[in-house]
Amino acid sequence: MSKKILIVDDSPSIRQMVEVTLRSANYDITAAEDGKKALDICQDNTFDFVLTDVNMPNMDGITLVKSLRAMAAFSKTPIIVLTTEAGADIKGQGKAAGATGWMVKPFDPTRLLQLVAQVLG
């Protein structure tokens, strides 16, 4: 069975790009447009991997990571935060929230696949 990945980003173009790229590698993709919607989805679903943007309306990525980590089903799920800031403050926040790692935007499909392959083994 293909691995299930949740992607969270408010930008339709980036969401689509990530979605198409990961589908091409036969991952099972679910997409959400902000943290709040992602959290709703996560109430009834589990994922092998979560990739989330940081800066989003309604609920940002850092809050999403914190909320997911508080749920038993997501306590161990790899979560990567996508961010345009390579700055250490965002990394610090991500780490403190319990994220597995970060990836800086911009990224290209190759890099994305590389990251996901590495996380999911």
Add this chain to the structure above:
Amino acid sequence: MSIDIEQFHQVFFDESEEHLDTMEQLLMEIDLESPDTESLNSIFRAAHSIKGGSGIFGFDGLGGLTHVMENLLDKARNGQQVLTAEIINQLLSTTDLLKNILNDYRSGQPINQKEIDQAINLLEETIDADSASSELEVNNDGFGFFDSPTTSGQHTEAFGFFDGTDSAKETNDSAGFGFFDAEEKAEPVKDNGFGFFDTETVKPAPSEDAGFGFFDEPTDTAKTPRQPSPQQKVDTNNKQARSASTPAATQVKKPTTVENKSIRVDTAKVDLLVNLIGELVITQSMLNVLGNSETPLAKDKLEQGLLELERNTRELQEAVMSMRMLPISFVFNRFPRLVRDLADKLGKKVELKIEGGNTEIDKGLIEKLVDPLTHLVRNSIDHGIEMPDTRTANEKSESGVITLAASQRGGNIVISIIDDGAGLNKSKILDKARQNNIPVSDNISDEEVWQLIFAPGFSTAEEVTDISGRGVGMDVVRRNIESIGGRISIESTPGLGTNFNISVPLTLAIVDGMCVASGDQVFVVPLVAIIESIQPSQEQLRIISNEPLLWVRDKYWPILNLSKRMDIDGAIQSPTEAIIILIESSKKRFGLMVDRLLGQQQVVIKSLEQHYKRVPGAAGATIMGDGHVAIILDVESLADDVSTEATEKKHE
């Protein structure tokens, strides 16, 4: 497998345009005294999103500018930068420039790098000018450290990422992500988590080059080979080469608008469509089974199946049509900016009110309404609204009000541009009409006077100003509106203001029609124009000055015999045996005499002009269920053939 990144460009353009519109709108609403944090956050987020996407999709012209903009906005929302009217104006003109750049990318035009660099410099000056005073504050911040010049320099580099080339640093760049290992150094900037992507070749480098990281070390990562993507690099190098050559082409004329061919559709609408298709498939298979059975019950079932099919088709049609519908706020939202800028320029005070922005209208029509509406709004500000002192002298509020309103009335959308200005000047219009040799009768009604301003050539040189006289006269406004099947009317009261009312069909593709027969021909009358249909009695008919009239609803109605108008043989000529359809057009009301009514149905409009030629009295044609072509009548042009003399005489 490689992913063609260009397939996402259209989505990116659309979303960026929306972000820019949001930014513009929010920027104009900002209260300088006490800026609303949530709107500042939204503006920041919009700039941030454009920056993020432009990096990924390689639109560096947008990336650099939004980056500086983002810095400024970030300072503003953190209270480190005081927003002034000048800064808002600067941000507004930056959004203008971003829109231009976006259009250039969209249409494949070279971007104007020089202009971008200038704008970046200006914004940076603004930031520097103000941050001098707030420097201390930043340093006192816990993370002020990360704002050091070197770090921000690398930030800028970070979105030049796709453009990276051959240096040793590129090795790190192309790793692009990394993991925080468990023994991460206390100094986050120096973390070397990316190391395990390429343990042999990675040189120690600041983490900003790594681009991704993990907070906990995964077990098997150290051996994962790094996969550079030469293809991507080649592509982006070309892109850079292209944009590098643009400063030379500064004077390239830009297309003003690029028609947007894609639609963003609410997912709920797509879901509905998918469901409906599902039902259609079920009905189809049901009919299929029936086709193969020979039982006597089959007929009943067939009828039931056909009913289902009819319902499915109708719902599908509605669902598909609704996808073309957009809220009219797409047009209206551009006006606050226009009104603000124009009022400033003219030294007038104008408040803009928008009503009914949620009214939905066909996307194709929306695009065609932009120009006429823009012209009318400009016109209202320029000629309608008076100068503040004139207004005060006339006991009006200093600030004029322009209302843009939209509402749906039957199959039409009515859009009004209402100003509380001086109103149209009847004698001036009449004078100008005479100067321009436009025939004017002596007892002309107000409405007819107002219509004179739509006459070709009416806008004369003396009236042309920088604002509304851009070589586009009101005649073009009317032509534009008529070209989409709409009509425009004016109400004006001296001293109180002017209303321009535009009525356009909801959609151009389908019309609710009444099918009628005249002789052996079938015609379709748009349902919106029909008041009622009657078979008149002899007592209701009169002949006045050789014109047949019908007395109904306490009024006389002139009668237009469709068979005579269309040269049809064998039609009923005696009104008492025929059917008279009472029709109300924008200009007049009349009775249309036909043989009989065939029934009501929705028809798809096909252009006659495109396939045959323009036919007076016909708005188009459609193909009926039996394969015959039926003419769709244009009640507006039929009304022109109706003589109202007799009716008026009778009413007097």
